[in-house]
Amino acid sequence: MNSWVEWINRQTLANKFKWANLVTSGSVILASTLFLVSIQVYFFTISVVAQTQASATVVSENLSAALVFDDRAAAGDILAALRALPDVQSAAAFDRQGRLFASIGAPAGMAPFGMRSRPDYVLSLHEVVIVHPVQVRQQRLGTVVVRSSLSSVYHQLALYLGLAIPVMFALMAVAHLVLSRLQRFVTDPINELSKASEQVSRLGDYSIRARVPASEDVGALALTFNNMLDRIEKRERELESEIAERRRVEARLDRLAHFDPVTHLHNRHFFNERLEAAVLRSREQNRRAVLMFIDLDNFKAVNDTLGHDVGDDLLRLVARQLAAELRHEDMIARIGGDEFAILLEHVHDVDMALAVAAKCLATLARPILIGSHDIRIGASIGISMCPDDTRDMHTLLKYADTAMYYAKNNGKNAYRLFTPDMQDDAEKRFVLDNNLRRALERNEFLLHYQPQVDLHSGAIIGAEALIRWRHPELGLISPADFIPLAEESGLIVPIGAWVLREACRELGRWHAAGHPVRMAINLSGRQLQEPGMVASVLSILDEAGIEAQAIVLELTESMLMDASSATIECLHLLKRAGIELALDDFGTGYSSMSYLKTLPIGSLKIDRSFVRDLPGDAEDAAITKAIIAMARSLRMNVVAEGIETEEQGRFLRENGCDKAQGYFYGRPLPGVQMRQLLDQARSASVV
Structure with a gap:
């Protein structure tokens, strides 16, 4: 039973409608046919019963004289007349004592019927038996028993069924065609909704709409479905816009997190990450990495005198000039204010680092033209090296800052390479x-x-x-x-x-x-x-x-x-x-x-x-x-x-x-x- 229920649940709505139509129309037509067949059987049977009763009545009237005079031959002739009736199988006359008096077609040893005062009959599937009393002036002389076969009834029933069954199937086919056409008014809109849902699910395209004529039920459902898609499509556009905006914001935040907004160089945060990785590589590969701290001289005077806009332009030009002096694998960052940092990797000797510092100073010593202002600045550069000076990133930063401080406090516009004496002096300064x-x-x-x-x-x-x-x-x-x-x-x-x-x-x-x-x-x-x-x-x-x-x-x-x-x-x-x-x-x-x-x-x-x-x-x-x-x-x-x-x-x-x-x-x-x-x-x- 459960398997049938599961099978039915797996069927499409159209198939369910078809089976429902077939079962419903078939049941109605079958019930109607069975009803008509039953009516026909009833009438055929009643006809045979009536005919047999009539024959029995006629025979009982004619047998009275034969019974009175005990004329068996005459009684046999009278019963023989019933042979003309196709349904009569046998007939027998019994005297007053219930003994067989005469018969035609009666089986041997036929049981006698008791005396009956009025007509009676027995109906079975195969025959009808009529028992009719033979009376004269209210005096009962005997009994007539007539047996008629119901084969004619079944023959008529077979003929009727032979005609009814094709008609029934024809009617079922017509009903199926009609109901199938009618069901499309229901299933087609639903199929359209299903198709639209499947396409939306498969393609992810919320602009697809179900094309269903307006009506009070399925049309209302389709309208609701399309309205839902409208809202989903609108929300989808909003989400796409929101996601795009969020990506722009995330990209901007990422850039703000890693790039300086003024010079577009990497900022301190990103530089520290790169420096930490460079120090690790330097330790593992035993290759020299060089850190340079660059602090612009007299930048504050430019900012205060000419304004922050000119100061920002100056920073951008300085960043561009410094970057032009570096190799592709070198890194430069603005770490705050007027301070820059340069990271050099794979430096073979100290002279290479000093040459880069000298080029940077020479570049910054040249006049910079911004608008109508001819600006001259210099820089103080502090240099520390890994692993020569230290193998720790934070210490390397401190050493470069200390060397830069010495450069600035010894006349500016110079570079200084970190020495241990500087750290001693720095500690004294700290105290x-x-x-x-x-x-x-x-x-x-x-x-x-x-x-x-x-x-x-x-x-x-x-x-x-x-x-x-x-x-x-x-x-x-x-x-x-x-x-x-x-x-x-x-x-x-x-x-x-x-x-x-x-x-x-x-x-x-x-x-x-x-x-x-x-x-x-x-x-x-x-x-x-x-x-x-x-x-x-x-x-x-x-x-x-x-x-x-x-x-x-x-x-x-x-x-x-x-x-x-x-x-x-x-x-x-x-x-x-x-x-x-x-x-x-x-x-x-x-x-x-x-x-x-x-x-x-x-x-x-x-x-x-x-x-x-x-x-x-x-x-x-x-x-x-x-x-x-x-x-x-x-x-x-x-x-x-x-x-x-x-x-x-x-x-x-x-x-x-x-x-x-x-x-x-x-x-x-x-x-x-x-x-x-x-x-x-x-x-x-x-x-």
Whole structure:
């Protein structure tokens, strides 16, 4: 049974409809035929029964006389007349006692029938037996039994079935054809839906639609199906658009994750991955890999002066120029700000790496034209190698950074190869940096003051405040060691503020003691960038009770080279407040000359490197004379520093220098001793 159910479930809807049509129409036609056959059998049988009853009635009436007179021959003749009837098989007459009186066709030993008072019959599948009493005047004389065969009925039934069965099959065929045509109105739309579903599933094309005429059932289903496909197609388009957008976003995120958006070079993240792999290959294959850190010199000045757009253009051009100097297998990346990194693999000797560094410096030394701006920059390059210096990626990075720091702090526009001494110095710098952060809190800083004299009168007219750091364990630390660290870390701002406040307080004490000298105080470029710088200086002056004209703020050439418009405005505000500005270490830079006409500079300080060999060195003498002459033409005062001999002082005085300072006139002294020196100078002048 289950197998039949499974077989039916596997059939198509059309086949199910066909079988349903055949079963239904066949059942109806068969039932109708059986009903008609039954009717015909009934009527045929009733006809035979009626005919036999009629014959039995006639015979019973005719046999009465024969029975009365006991005339068996006459009774036989009467029964013989029944032979004319085709259905009658036998007939028998029985007397009153039930004995056979006469018969035709009766089987031998036929059982007698009892006396019957009225007609009766027995119907079986093969025959009908009629029992009829023979009576005269209500007196029963005997019984007549007539047997008729039903073969004529079956013969008629066979003829009827022979006609009915073909008609039945014909009707079934007609019904099947009609119902099949009718079923197509149902199955064709469903087949169309099925076909459309199969194509959508097979092709994945949601633009396919089911073409089904509108109706209240299947048409509504098709409309719903097509509407569903509309929504799926719309969602599919949205998904495709969303996926495409997501891929674009992922590609963009991937590019942002691995590429610098300005220069389109690889970024720090991707470079570190490549560097790690290169270090691993270098260890496994024992081949040299070289790392270069490149930091552009004076890039900040370009950015602040010409704007970030020009700065970005400059970075792009620099990236393109550096990449042009490399081999195809080499890698360059921008790792942040104005810093680049280059990775060289399969380097046979150190000279090859140095040659690449030299080419990079030569390329960056050439002028770069951006719009109407002719820009000149340089670079500082630090080089470390694997496995020569280290086999660890992070250490290799640190070594290259350390070497780059040395290149930048030794004149810039140079490259340096890492050496172990650099790491020792770096560790010392690290120790100093950590201690420097607590030096202010521990009051470890102090000021010394170096006298400044008038070269014509020899009188002390001022002093320069010089910071010192007395560490409880490391001893006295030179400003040359800790000032660069303070500049890098930003600590120069609070340290510079402390120096300005402490120097002004000491100057206030000198003025109170009757010494109207001036104080020269060094100013950091980071201090000038602080918001409210001018107001802070004026507040310190007011707190110390001294006039603005009593101090000179000394600036370096590098500060002016990197000065932004905000910094220049700050300098003008200080000048308008009455504070004199001096340019320290003049002549050691290479681009400050153009600032002298536009910046509010009141004094130039000739660097000790030009004074050291005076008057014997003709070149230094010529440079010193030129600086003095230029300052005079710009109505600026000239201060020479580092004077250690009387001959140096005489040369400077004879060539028009105004003021001087150096060991020849006095070493830097603590505030108390400087005050004593001023007292002694005043006493000597009185005498």
